[in-house]
Amino acid sequence: MKESPLERLARSYEIQTLYNHKLPLFENKKRFSYIQLVFLNMVERYHQLATDIAMGEENTEEGMEKDPLRVEAYFLWKSKKFKNMVKSRLETNNINTNTKGEDILYKVKFE
């Protein structure tokens, strides 16, 4: 799928360099517009993706950043993987995980 100009800009060398060096991306420093917030989110995603590709993470490859659907798919897969990992760790540590997000019971042994 073809990327939009905003996506192309977000992953550009110029914007990614500014972001990596924590330099301002916009002229205003507060009261960000809707599109600026959307853009910031994109910049962070491409930054994360570039790191993952460089590290050779599972399901990444050079060039995939040019396809927004593949980027969306990768981050969905990654977040699912992370959630499953947290869940299984809690289960192995014998912590009651409540999927509804209500109270979590911790077993504490007093000696």
Added chain:
Amino acid sequence: MSRKEEIKKAREAIDFALELAKAKKIIKNNYIEFDYNGNKYRVRMPTLEEEELIEKKKALKLNKMLSEVDEEGKPVYLFRKQWNELYKKRGIDLDEREARIDHLNIEIETLLLELAKTKDKPEIDRIEKEIIKRKQEIAEIMSYIIDKYQYCIEYILFFFYKKYLLFLVLEKLENKKWKRVYKTFEDMLKETDTKFIATALESLSYLVDLRMDNIIKT
């Protein structure tokens, strides 16, 4: 590559460069400037005071809509839920269509997870086509639902909010100073140049989230 293809490719590259320049312009600051009929205009973010004023105006508008009744004493304006029930009585089930959207979204998620795991080009193209097909169907259903709810209180209130916000933040450059384009909201409503209002609204939609889907999902 033939001469025609070369020209087409060059045109696409120019168009993309222009779009890129536009993207740079809209994210540069929290206001957006545009030219119209040789004049310079801008839309800016509303101040906190203006936001408070809009909320007050919205409350007044809602109050007015709720108190309006016809000759038989029936309310003129109905909420989304009431419209939904009326449509159901006429054999149009909008809940069913919303459920179809949910179902399509689940299918998209499954396809995306499939896409994430493949590096095979033909397979990537196949899955992407399936996703795009479903996204298009969602857009069509959304547009149908929005059309059906266009007279509900929530929609009218949202449309009023959009227009009032535009009235407050739309400015023209005059003698090196930014001044509000219309003295009153009623003056703006009398504007006959709909293209100008559409252009200004497009710029405003970059500053504030004005997506209609937000109403449907509530």
